[in-house]
Amino acid sequence: MSFETAVSGIKASSLSLGIIGNNIANAGTTGFKASRGEFADVFTTSLLGSSTDTAGKGVAVVGVNQTFTQGNITYTDNVLDMAINGSGFFVLNDKGTNIYSRAGNFQVDRDGHVVNAQGAKLMVFKTTQSGAPTGEMVPMKIDSSLIQPKATGAISVTANLDSRALVPTSTWPTDGFDAFADPPTSPAPEMFNSSTSYTIYDSMGNAHVQSLYFVKSDTANEWNVHALIDGVSVGAPTPITFNTAGKVDPASLPLEIDISGWQPLDSEGVASGALPQDLTIDLSALSQFGNDFSVNNIAQDGYTTGQLRGVEVGDKGVVYARYTNGQARALGQIALANFSNTAGLQPLGSTAWAETFASGAPAIGAPGTAGLGMVESGALEESNVEVTQQLVDMIVAQRNFQANAKVIQTVDTVTQAVINLR
Numbered sequence: 001m002s003f004e005t006a007v008s009g010i011k012a013s014s015l016s017l018g019i020i021g022n023n024i025a026n027a028g029t030t031g032f033k034a035s036r037g038e039f040a041d042v043f044t045t046s047l048l049g050s051s052t053d054t055a056g057k058g059v060a061v062v063g064v065n066q067t068f069t070q071g072n073i074t075y076t077d078n079v080l081d082m083a084i085n086g087s088g089f090f091v092l093n094d095k096g097t098n099i100y101s102r103a104g105n106f107q108v109d110r111d112g113h114v115v116n117a118q119g120a121k122l123m124v125f126k127t128t129q130s131g132a133p134t135g136e137m138v139p140m141k142i143d144s145s146l147i148q149p150k151a152t153g154a155i156s157v158t159a160n161l162d163s164r165a166l167v168p169t170s171t172w173p174t175d176g177f178d179a180f181a182d183p184p185t186s187p188a189p190e191m192f193n194s195s196t197s198y199t200i201y202d203s204m205g206n207a208h209v210q211s212l213y214f215v216k217s218d219t220a221n222e223w224n225v226h227a228l229i230d231g232v233s234v235g236a237p238t239p240i241t242f243n244t245a246g247k248v249d250p251a252s253l254p255l256e257i258d259i260s261g262w263q264p265l266d267s268e269g270v271a272s273g274a275l276p277q278d279l280t281i282d283l284s285a286l287s288q289f290g291n292d293f294s295v296n297n298i299a300q301d302g303y304t305t306g307q308l309r310g311v312e313v314g315d316k317g318v319v320y321a322r323y324t325n326g327q328a329r330a331l332g333q334i335a336l337a338n339f340s341n342t343a344g345l346q347p348l349g350s351t352a353w354a355e356t357f358a359s360g361a362p363a364i365g366a367p368g369t370a371g372l373g374m375v376e377s378g379a380l381e382e383s384n385v386e387v388t389q390q391l392v393d394m395i396v397a398q399r400n401f402q403a404n405a406k407v408i409q410t411v412d413t414v415t416q417a418v419i420n421l422r
Contacts, residue, residue, distance in 0.1 A: 086373020
C-alpha cells in the first residue's frame with residue numbers, strides 16, 4: 001500500500017509540474033487563462049465504513065480548472081485588436097458552431113469577414129446605419145466597395161445680412177443668368193450686396209456649386225434672395241422680411257426656397273444624365289444686424305460616392321466604417337457572451353472554449369450590459385499567468401515529487417530488509 005500511496009503522490013506532482021509548465025509556456029499568449037490542478041485524498045473504506053486505524057491510500061486528481069481573472073491590457077496600433085475589460089467572451093463562429101475566446105487579435109480575410117488566426121468569424125449584432133442594434137447576430141463583414149452617393153435634398157443656411165447695406169445700383173435682370181449662354185452671363189458686383197456658395201450633389205454623386213445672392217430692396221428690412229446652380233439661375237427670387245429686432249418675420253416662417261425639378265448639367269451645360277431633383281433651402285436662421293455679412297453655418301444632406309478609409313470601434317462595441325466622403329456607417333455591435341460557471345467551459349486550444357452542460361448556456365449581450373465588460377479597440381488582453389507564482393509553485397511540486405520518490409525508496413529498503421530475514 002505504501003508503494004501505491006507514493007506512486008499516486010508522484011503522479012499528482014507530475015501533473016502539477018505539467019500544468020505549471022503549460023502556464024509558463026503560455027505566459028505570452030494573448031487571452032490565455034492559467035490552470036491549476038485540484039486534488040483530493042483517497043481513504044480506505046470497507047463494507048462497514050472507514051476505519052479509524054487505517055492509513056489513506058494517497059491522492060487523486062479531482063480536476064484541472066482554469067482561472068478566468070482579468071489579464072493586463074496592452075495597446076497596439078491595429079484597430080481590429082480588441083480587448084475585453086471585464087467579464088465576457090468574444091463569440092466566434094467556427095464552421096457553423098459558436099465558440100468563445102478572450103483573444104481579440106482579429107484580422108480581415110479575403111471575403112471581408114473579421115476572423116481570428118484560425119479563421120473563426122467574429123459575431124456581431126446587426127445595426128442600423130446610425131448604430132442602433134437590431135438583435136440579430138451575424139458574422140462581422142467589412143465591405144470595401146464604394147458606397148452609393150446621395151443626392152442633396154435639404155439645405156440650411158445660417159448667416160447675417162448687414163442692416164447698414166445700401167440698395168444696389170443695378171437691377172437684377174428678370175430672366176436671371178446663364179453661364180452656358182452665348183455669350184455667358186453672370187451677376188455683376190453692383191447687382192447684389194453679398195453672396196455665398198456651397199457644394200451640392202446630384203443622384204450620381206457629381207458635385208455642383210450652388211450660389212445664393214442677397215439683394216437689399218427699396219423697402220426697409222426687406223431683401224431678395226436669388227439662387228444659381230453652376231452659374232444658371234434656378235427658381236424665382238425669394239423675398240425676406242425682417243422685423244425691427246433683426247430676425248426673420250415670424251409670420252413668414254418657415255422661410256424656404258423651393259426648387260423643383262432641377263436638371264443637373266455637366267461641364268458643357270448639357271444634361272448629365274442624373275435624375276431631376278427637388279431642393280429645399282431653409283433660410284429661417286438668417287438675421288439682419290448692424291454687422292458685416294457673415295455665414296455661420298451651411299449644412300446639406302447630400303454626399304458623393306466614398307471609398308472605405310478606416311474602421312473604428314467604440315467602447316460599447318459598435319464598429320463604424322469611415323469613408324472618404326466624410327460619411328460613417330455602423331457595421332455591427334460586438335456580441336459578448338457570459339456563463340454562470342466559466343470553470344465548466346471546455347478548452348479547445350488556441351485560447352478558445354466551448355460551452356458544456358457544466359458551464360450552462362451562454363448569455364449573449366452587448367458590451368456594458370448585464371455585467372458584461374467593455375471593449376477596448378487597439379488593445380489586447382495579456383495572459384493572466386503570474387510567472388513568479390508559477391516558479392514558486394514549481395519548487396513546491398518538485399519538492400513533493402522528491403519526497404514521494406523518497407517514500408518509495410524507503411519502503412523498498414524496508415521490504416528488502418524483511419525479505420532478508422532468516
